[in-house]
Amino acid sequence: xxxxxxxxxxxxxxxxxxxxxxxxxxxxxxxxxxxxxxxxxxxxxxxxxxxxxxxxxxxxxxxxxxxxxxxxxxxxxxxxxxxxxxxxxxxxxxxxxxxxxxxxxxxxxxxxxxxxxxxxxxxxxxxxxxxxxxxxxxxxxxxxxxxxxxxxxxxxxxxxxxxxxxxxxxxxxxxxxxxxxxxxxxxxxxxxxxxxxxxxxxxxxxxxxxxxxxxxxxxxxxxxxxxxxxxxxxxxxxxxxxxxxxx
Amino acid sequence: xxxxxxxxxxxxxxxxxxxxxxxxxxxxxxxxxxxxxxxxxxxxxxxxxxxxxxxxxxxxxxxxxxxxxxxxxxxxxxxxxxxxxxxxxxxxxxxxxxxxxxxxxxxxxxxxxxxxxxxxxxxxxxxxxxxxxxxxxxxxxxxxxxxxxxxxxxxxxxxxxxxxxxxxxxxxxxxxxxxxxxxxxxxxxxxxxxxxxxxxxxxxxxxxxxxxxxxxxxxxxxxxxxxxxxxxxxxxxxxxxxxxxxxxxxxxxxxxxxxxxxxxxxxxxxxxxxxxxxxxxxxxxxxxxxxxxxxxxxxxxxxxxxxxxxxxxxxxxxxxxxxxxxxxxxxxxxxxxxxxxxxxxxxxxxxxxxxxxxxxxxxxxxxxxxxxxxxxxxxxxxxxxxxxxxxxxxxxxxxxxxxxxxxxxxxxxxxxxxxxxxxxxxxxxxxxxxxxxxxxxxxxxxxxxxxxxxxxxxxxxxxxxxxxxxxxxxxxxxxxxxxxxxxxxxxxxxxxxxxxxxxxxxxxxxxxxxxxxxxxxxxxxxxxxxxxxxxxxxxxxxxxxxxxxxxxxxxxxxxxxxxxxxxxxxxxxxxxxx
Numbered sequence: 001x002x003x004x005x006x007x008x009x010x011x012x013x014x015x016x017x018x019x020x021x022x023x024x025x026x027x028x029x030x031x032x033x034x035x036x037x038x039x040x041x042x043x044x045x046x047x048x049x050x051x052x053x054x055x056x057x058x059x060x061x062x063x064x065x066x067x068x069x070x071x072x073x074x075x076x077x078x079x080x081x082x083x084x085x086x087x088x089x090x091x092x093x094x095x096x097x098x099x100x101x102x103x104x105x106x107x108x109x110x111x112x113x114x115x116x117x118x119x120x121x122x123x124x125x126x127x128x129x130x131x132x133x134x135x136x137x138x139x140x141x142x143x144x145x146x147x148x149x150x151x152x153x154x155x156x157x158x159x160x161x162x163x164x165x166x167x168x169x170x171x172x173x174x175x176x177x178x179x180x181x182x183x184x185x186x187x188x189x190x191x192x193x194x195x196x197x198x199x200x201x202x203x204x205x206x207x208x209x210x211x212x213x214x215x216x217x218x219x220x221x222x223x224x225x226x227x228x229x230x231x232x233x234x235x236x237x238x239x240x241x242x243x244x245x246x247x
Numbered sequence: 248x249x250x251x252x253x254x255x256x257x258x259x260x261x262x263x264x265x266x267x268x269x270x271x272x273x274x275x276x277x278x279x280x281x282x283x284x285x286x287x288x289x290x291x292x293x294x295x296x297x298x299x300x301x302x303x304x305x306x307x308x309x310x311x312x313x314x315x316x317x318x319x320x321x322x323x324x325x326x327x328x329x330x331x332x333x334x335x336x337x338x339x340x341x342x343x344x345x346x347x348x349x350x351x352x353x354x355x356x357x358x359x360x361x362x363x364x365x366x367x368x369x370x371x372x373x374x375x376x377x378x379x380x381x382x383x384x385x386x387x388x389x390x391x392x393x394x395x396x397x398x399x400x401x402x403x404x405x406x407x408x409x410x411x412x413x414x415x416x417x418x419x420x421x422x423x424x425x426x427x428x429x430x431x432x433x434x435x436x437x438x439x440x441x442x443x444x445x446x447x448x449x450x451x452x453x454x455x456x457x458x459x460x461x462x463x464x465x466x467x468x469x470x471x472x473x474x475x476x477x478x479x480x481x482x483x484x485x486x487x488x489x490x491x492x493x494x495x496x497x498x499x500x501x502x503x504x505x506x507x508x509x510x511x512x513x514x515x516x517x518x519x520x521x522x523x524x525x526x527x528x529x530x531x532x533x534x535x536x537x538x539x540x541x542x543x544x545x546x547x548x549x550x551x552x553x554x555x556x557x558x559x560x561x562x563x564x565x566x567x568x569x570x571x572x573x574x575x576x577x578x579x580x581x582x583x584x585x586x587x588x589x590x591x592x593x594x595x596x597x598x599x600x601x602x603x604x605x606x607x608x609x610x611x612x613x614x615x616x617x618x619x620x621x622x623x624x625x626x627x628x629x630x631x632x633x634x635x636x637x638x639x640x641x642x643x644x645x646x647x648x649x650x651x652x653x654x655x656x657x658x659x660x661x662x663x664x665x666x667x668x669x670x671x672x673x674x675x676x677x678x679x680x681x682x683x684x685x686x687x688x689x690x691x692x693x694x695x696x697x698x699x700x701x702x703x704x705x706x707x708x709x710x711x712x713x714x715x716x717x718x719x720x721x722x723x724x725x726x727x728x729x730x731x732x733x734x735x736x737x738x739x740x741x742x743x744x745x746x747x748x749x750x751x752x753x754x755x756x757x758x759x760x761x762x763x764x765x766x767x768x769x770x771x772x773x774x775x776x777x778x779x780x781x782x783x784x785x786x787x788x789x790x791x792x793x794x795x796x797x798x799x800x801x802x803x804x805x806x807x808x809x810x811x812x813x814x815x816x817x818x819x820x821x822x823x824x825x
Contacts, residue, residue, distance in 0.1 A: 013740055013742065014742055015740050015741065015742060016740075032485055032486075032583075032585075043694075043745075043746075044694035045694065047737075048692075048693065048694075048736075048737050048738060048746045049737050049738040049740070049746060051743045051744070051745045052745070053285075054453055055285060055289050055291070055452040055453045055454050056289075056291070056293060056294050056452045056453075057452070057453065057486065057488075058294060058486070058488045058489075058579060058583070059578075059579075059582065060293050060294055060377070060380055060575075061285075061288075061289045061290075061291075061293045061294070061452065062288065062289060062293075063285065063286075063289050077582055099423055099742065099743050100740070100742045100743040101743075103743045105423070106286075107400075110286070110400070113388075113391065114391040114392075117392070118388040118391065119346065119347065119388050119389045119391065119392050120345065120346055120347040120389075125345065126345065128338050128341050128342050128345070131341060132341050132344045132345075132350075132357065132358050133344065133345065134355070134356030134357060135352055135356050136352060136354065136355070136356045137351075137352050137354060139356070140349055140351075140352060143349075144349065147349050147381065147384075148377075149384075150288075150293075150380070151286075151288050151384075176388070180347065183347065185345075185347065186347070
């Protein structure tokens, strides 16, 4: 007889319920089962109507972020045995509108992401025939950690500012802007700054640092934002003191 | 009907996004749609680890890359396609570099390359061991700058609209709303990936359910070389998570339970402390996975609750190399296996990884259906033949994604408006989906049938096959197809109904599974990843040919053979390690 652990799962079916409810399922407690394995066990064997997102089950696609015992986590990378004898509470990611059950609406992020121009901006693009742009390992180290963002939305879920001010661009998008700003191949820092210098850009952040703590991939969005603020402050000082051409 | 889009792309992975960008760059006036059942950055490209092959190093040549690919394919690749591929791969990789892909570098700033299985030269570009992740995010983020690209995220395509041999668009379900929508387009590019989930133990993500192959096959496009299923030799037991071939390219060894580098017993060369190209652990995947089966037969493997395993030994590489070249391997081992490869052996076993077969296309991604194109793992050009070499699939997505995108763009500019017949098909499809969703008298459980299908495929179409097992598998699949007509859905909601999607995915997988078995049954020879113990030799006289599976009038799988196209490399013995 396998031990079991209780999963307390938030259910919300907008065509049936006006408020979320909690449903408890007893799932097998195996040493190597992630919380996601527990959810899959429910869907395959107990209740096929439970809705949630998942895909790679190896912590890289960013689909399966949920609140696990109150913290934003990738459910494929959080293990049942990490939660003692349970119960384990599984809720939709905080800070987002819920579509159904454990599925949240992240379209706000998808709308904001293009605004920070997360692509290489150059005045002159070299033809492919000219070969690769050179970039030393040290130059790559300057932006590498910011390129590790998997867009899992855990940082938005952890961010107290985003919860209160939905206009805030948010940690991952700012980190991605910084990823390109710090890339030696990019020349777009100036245009991105114009976008992020607004109140809903970097200045919205109150530097609580929850985003960095929540990131499952070691990205430091809080650091990116602080660094950005410094750049922005210097920039505004320069704008006051220098004519445009000299900035 | 009026086309809302000039080019509609199904799938937002490397091939689909590359195609979208190719269309946008060909003509900014063309309207492009990218329809994906997930957000594009969730696509399975994200899981690719080791690298992308393209000739760039001095001392390497296009001919050598072509020869490695052809011999790796056991001479089943079309050599004209391979020549196009090796020529365009380096340009595509540079283009991706210009779009920001953080390729690992040499100290002087040039792109670095690493060794890979079956490759005679170091030519595999890599971004540490998260190559697919970085490629996908670079492509996705770059795609955001093109205003002509419209995305339909989390929309599941259920049917291709085809009238009079010409594609006219698709029908899709929007997950969030449950809305069934016809998206009319002048051309369609299928780029929605492989089908590893038809097997029980796979590196593939949950989304790899052969949707594109099933859509095309039902619409009348043949599937090619479906019997060739790649088992990657090194997956983690239980999860099936991939441990990249780069681990061996950087110097890792495969050991049996006696600590012996057993590959030396299988005509793959002699052990050497440092990696030797095209030898031992750097042999091709088909041969390494087959060697594992023989070790099991000899009782020289380690038994675990998740079946027999061998060990991957990285300990001698040291923490510094592992952390710089293989950080994801370490992360995955620590997280999912609770072991540290710096100090411990990594248990591994062969795992279904990649589909060499797919929708039959020419070198521009065109299928026999006018206006329908395919690229990436869903397609079969073929450059992979009977066995794909590691690090050829990512550049394949780029090269043939771009070619399909350009070809579709050209065609869209001259294609007539879709005809009226599509509207009837849309109504039929809406009715079918409504009926499935509202049905309350279903008797068959989705998960139960899926498990039965997966077991059947492992038993019948594993690393070694026999005619008897395949025939038995074909019978079981037929029975499962019948049972799948009465799938039980408890979920009748329109809002994010993932049970509806899993039901549709299961029906896709069953069609694909039958195509795999039908092709494997008729190929009475052994070649690359298709090994028949009842026909152990390669038979060039009869089978230097692709299998094409058609759908006949009764919905059955009919197989025909078409010759392989040879240019400069006549069939020869595959030689590794000597």
